[in-house]
Amino acid sequence: MKIAIATINNPSLEAAKRLLPYLREHECHVFNKAQEGKEDGASFHIFAKVDDIMPTAWAEFDAIIFLMATGAVIRKIAPHLKDKATDPAVLIMTLDLKRVIPLLSGHLGGANELANELTNKIDGCVNFVTTASDQIKVLAFDMFAKKYGYAISNLKSLAEVSNAIINKKQVQVITYPPIVEQLKAFEGYKEENFVFVLPDELEKFRTDIPSVYITPQKIPNNALQIHPQEVVLGLGMNRNTPKEDIANAVKRFCFEHGLKESQITKLASFEAKSDEVGLLEYAKEKNLPLEFFNEDDINALTQDFSPSQATKFFNIKGVAEPASLLASKNKTLFLSKRIYTAVTVAASF
DSSP states (O other), X not given: OEEXXXXXSHHHHHHHHHHGGGGTTSEEXXXXXXXXXXXXXXXXXXXXXXXXXXXXXXXXXXXXXXXXXXXXXXXXXXXXXOOTTTSOEEEEEOTTSOXXXXXXXXXXXXXXXXXXXXXXXXXXXXXXXXXXXXXXXXXXXXHHHHHHTOEEEOGGXXXXXXXXXHXXXXXXXXXXXXXXXXXXXXXXXXXXXXXXXXXXXXXXXXXXXXXXXXXXXXXXXXXXXXXXXXXXXEEEEOTTOOHHXXXXXXXXXXXXXXXXXXXXXXXXXXXXXXXXXXXXHHHHHHTOOEEEEOHHHHHTOOSOOOOOHHHHHHSSSOSHHHHHHHHXXXXXXXXXXXXXXXXXXXXXX
């Protein structure tokens, strides 16, 4: 993390210097009223008033550690508060380094994690964490998303979901089997809090409890949504299909299914397409790895796929769907193929 350490007098500056050895894994900048230059791997910057450093600290740093009174910190950060998705982590420490308060952005911003790191390294340091899910050790969906690098939509709905779990009530999670296993293995998971609904079991959907959708695509509702980001597109195409046609098909596929092109991390196809100039050019232009699979790879799969002309011409179960599945991390086909004139697209994660 890039950390700003804010001090206001010589005792707090000395406290900052004692703190630095515990933060050697991070890039640290100490804002103070007496010293410039480098020391113990950190950069020191002189300032006149705390207000002077706030715009830079807020915009350019992942975390700010204040060695000053809590009331003063609250007054200084108040004009800069935006939302929990973008505000930096804010922590307060006592001058003896024995108390730390993760004040703001505990989960997504990493304040709680940084506070835990400090208490684990500094003998006798106590973490005054106030986040309810951390105190009673229940699953926090924002921390789950952060761990796996998943994006979050409708973050305002997190409070309803978190409160239900904290109050020992149930929440409904609509997702796929590999995600269910990830949740069950995550810290704080308790079986009694969760009802899982798979996409092919939507008749079990309940309207009486809060819902969480965990799927790569954005769903048109206001529920909390968590989006895995490593999407693999399987591509099939007619012979000599130009790059532009492939690009247009991918754009339309993403638009129709609530995906962002930035989520695409890999392309996949059948080995007979490995000399398709348009496909190779498209992959190069997008700087995406392109993986090909042979007949044995595809036909060894036990899943059912959409009917495909590839069965007739190549004696395989398909191209876009099985190729995307084979190349994906979680081996989950979540969008069946769509045909756009000469191009077929499917998606797995």
